[in-house]
Amino acid sequence: MKPAAALTDKRRFWQQHVAQAQSHHGSLAGYAKHHQLNANTLYYWVGKLKHKTAIKKSASKPVSFSAVQVSAPAPTRHCSLQLSPRLSLQCSALPDPQWLADLCRVMDVCT
Numbered sequence: 001m002k003p004a005a006a007l008t009d010k011r012r013f014w015q016q017h018v019a020q021a022q023s024h025h026g027s028l029a030g031y032a033k034h035h036q037l038n039a040n041t042l043y044y045w046v047g048k049l050k051h052k053t054a055i056k057k058s059a060s061k062p063v064s065f066s067a068v069q070v071s072a073p074a075p076t077r078h079c080s081l082q083l084s085p086r087l088s089l090q091c092s093a094l095p096d097p098q099w100l101a102d103l104c105r106v107m108d109v110c111t
Helices: 004-023 028-034 039-060 097-107
Strands: 079-084 087-091
Touching: 004 028, 004 039, 028 039
Parallel strands: none
Antiparallel strands: 079 087
């Protein structure tokens, strides 16, 4: 395993080249060729350093929370009437008692 100082020097070396390559008016491949660098390695470091910068930026953003109040949903009242073995009626609310009595009379299901 390499000592920490060597990794820091390597990182610093590539940070400088990435910064110069990005301000260079040509392509990254052209910059790498001009400075006798491996283009694939330069692309790798561009991605690596961009990723690290994005992580640092997102970690430094302040986090805020908003109070949320959750209330219980209003109870839904519904009614299901089985009028015959093959006929049922579903209502989204309890029916009016007079309407229900009239329905029973018409259907001849109430005794």
